[in-house]
Amino acid sequence: MYKEKVADTRVTSFCYNCGTPKAQYDPEMFERIAHAVERRYNLAASWGSISYQILVDTAGNGQVLSYNDASHSQLSRDIIGYLNVFRWKPAKVNDKSVFSSVDVTFTIGSGMITGKVSDASLDDFADNVIANHPLIINKRYFYQNQSLGRYQLTVWNKNNSLLPDNVSQCNAVDRTGVLWYATGHGIITFAGGTFRNVPQVGTPGITSLAIDNTDVKWMYSGNAVYRNAGSTWQKYDLPKMGFTSVNNITATKTGEVIFSTEKGLLIIKNGQFTLVNKQRFGKLPTNQIEYAYYDKRGRLWVGTNLGSVLIDKSRKVTVFNGMASPLNGTCITAATEDPAGNLYFALRSIRPYSKDADGNTLSESDAEGIAVYTANGKWLHYNDKNSGLPSNQINSLLYDRFEKVLWVGTHRSGLARYNPHNYTWELYHNENSNVPDYDIYQLSQDGNGSIYASTYKGLLVVSRRIGG
Numbered sequence: 001m002y003k004e005k006v007a008d009t010r011v012t013s014f015c016y017n018c019g020t021p022k023a024q025y026d027p028e029m030f031e032r033i034a035h036a037v038e039r040r041y042n043l044a045a046s047w048g049s050i051s052y053q054i055l056v057d058t059a060g061n062g063q064v065l066s067y068n069d070a071s072h073s074q075l076s077r078d079i080i081g082y083l084n085v086f087r088w089k090p091a092k093v094n095d096k097s098v099f100s101s102v103d104v105t106f107t108i109g110s111g112m113i114t115g116k117v118s119d120a121s122l123d124d125f126a127d128n129v130i131a132n133h134p135l136i137i138n139k140r141y142f143y144q145n146q147s148l149g150r151y152q153l154t155v156w157n158k159n160n161s162l163l164p165d166n167v168s169q170c171n172a173v174d175r176t177g178v179l180w181y182a183t184g185h186g187i188i189t190f191a192g193g194t195f196r197n198v199p200q201v202g203t204p205g206i207t208s209l210a211i212d213n214t215d216v217k218w219m220y221s222g223n224a225v226y227r228n229a230g231s232t233w234q235k236y237d238l239p240k241m242g243f244t245s246v247n248n249i250t251a252t253k254t255g256e257v258i259f260s261t262e263k264g265l266l267i268i269k270n271g272q273f274t275l276v277n278k279q280r281f282g283k284l285p286t287n288q289i290e291y292a293y294y295d296k297r298g299r300l301w302v303g304t305n306l307g308s309v310l311i312d313k314s315r316k317v318t319v320f321n322g323m324a325s326p327l328n329g330t331c332i333t334a335a336t337e338d339p340a341g342n343l344y345f346a347l348r349s350i351r352p353y354s355k356d357a358d359g360n361t362l363s364e365s366d367a368e369g370i371a372v373y374t375a376n377g378k379w380l381h382y383n384d385k386n387s388g389l390p391s392n393q394i395n396s397l398l399y400d401r402f403e404k405v406l407w408v409g410t411h412r413s414g415l416a417r418y419n420p421h422n423y424t425w426e427l428y429h430n431e432n433s434n435v436p437d438y439d440i441y442q443l444s445q446d447g448n449g450s451i452y453a454s455t456y457k458g459l460l461v462v463s464r465r466i467g468g
Helices: 027-040 074-083
Strands: 014-016 048-056 062-067 091-093 096-109 112-118 151-156 170-173 179-183 186-191 194-197 206-211 217-221 224-228 233-237 246-251 257-261 264-269 272-276 289-294 300-304 307-311 317-319 330-337 343-349 369-373 379-382 394-400 405-410 415-419 424-428 443-445 451-455 458-464
Touching: 027 074, 027 096, 027 112, 027 206, 048 074, 062 074, 170 206, 170 443, 170 451, 179 206, 179 451, 186 206, 206 246, 217 246, 246 289, 264 289, 289 330, 300 343, 343 394, 369 394, 394 443
Parallel strands: 014 096, 307 330, 330 394
Antiparallel strands: 048 062, 048 096, 091 096, 096 112, 151 458, 170 179, 179 186, 186 194, 206 217, 217 224, 224 233, 246 257, 257 264, 257 289, 264 272, 289 300, 300 307, 300 330, 307 317, 330 343, 343 369, 369 379, 394 405, 405 415, 415 424, 443 451, 451 458
């Protein structure tokens, strides 16, 4: 288990919201926290704000001193966990770093959460961003990274390309090999080393993107789903359709487009709409769906806020809670499959995180990590205690059909590479390679084998070196 590091509270020199300059921060870090909270919670029906007072020490470490949520909700505690590892540029008095206090307010509305710092000077902080250190909980495994030299790691951001924004959570490759890359300020395409802007309607904050087997693009932004079958976008207003939000969009090779929502799964195929919910499938634990995946055998794997289930082609429902499976007590949040039919699932615990002897919430659960369901029906479970996985919180999975390895986009630990043939793990992050950040979101691959990763610091392209 990992306990978040907090600041040293032995104050020798203190300044409340002052200093020359005042305590500074990287604005993208607040976007990172907001996106992490939005991925974990359905905020569609939530409104309000939570304020935090944070002590920033002379090394730039932060510790939450107080906050105004009298209910002490799990959401508030999760934000505290993020803020307690937030890196600041400390305030200075007479060119000497001093302790300072900063007020932060997170506001929730319209299904989104935004953070704002009171009286902290941004100045021109983009020119002096504090490095984000990767979190490697696994101290048992030695990462030799013997394959790193075989790859060319290229980073594109708003300073060296037409990207309108560095922050991205999702991307997808179409049938022609063009990458569609979603940012906080719209979509851009990338092919042959060239970026092009995509004309679109008002679509800020794109959180899910998929391309179906007919090359139609689907995305979710705000309270609407957008469909692009050519040069224009068609908008579907979710409230008018009876839905509040979409947690994820997945597209299958057999033609289904699956929307994971707070009211069940909405499946579209050949213009026909099917709703999978608790009213139709009584064994479904809840209608709060986080993720869904169709495997090659036509089985539907569903991750909900109350556990994971399997719906086979005969509509039989298997609930994994209480079963001898890594899916017991967990929610599937991502999936991929290899040519042999082995399935890989990213897991998130549905149970409250355990606490240490002092009552502090621990930020990792050993139930999380990666579950493997082999083609012959056996279960395996990889976490940061029994494998080379650097930490248990996973954002994305991709099976590389060219290299025959599994790529893992982690939360705060970088990009992991697992070779299931010799059981070796490698780990690439911003302190040992050109990977721009430690948070790796959606992964996709084109027909030449290049891998694209969404990050909060730009687009990462992993391509094989010629002769590598």
